Amino acid sequence: MTDPEVRAALSEVDALALTLYGEARGHGLDALAAVGCVIRNRFLTPRRFGSTYKAVCHQRMQFSCWWQAGG
Numbered sequence: 001m002t003d004p005e006v007r008a009a010l011s012e013v014d015a016l017a018l019t020l021y022g023e024a025r026g027h028g029l030d031a032l033a034a035v036g037c038v039i040r041n042r043f044l045t046p047r048r049f050g051s052t053y054k055a056v057c058h059q060r061m062q063f064s065c066w067w068q069a070g071g
């Protein structure tokens with residue numbers, strides 16, 4: 001599967017969990033909570049970032065864990 005196919009196959013919960021892990025791993029609970037707050041705040045602005053958590057997490061160039069090296 002290609003990266004876009006993998007992203008498309010993820011559920012809402014999987015996309016959210018993997019984004020939290022990818023952005024905050026190794027930085028403790030405060031970082032995890034901070035990334036969660038960013039995602040939630042963006043979710044509350046659907047016109048700009050998307051109307052689902054998955055759309056927010058996969059918004060182009062927003063979370064580096066999804067957009068590294070050719071992704």
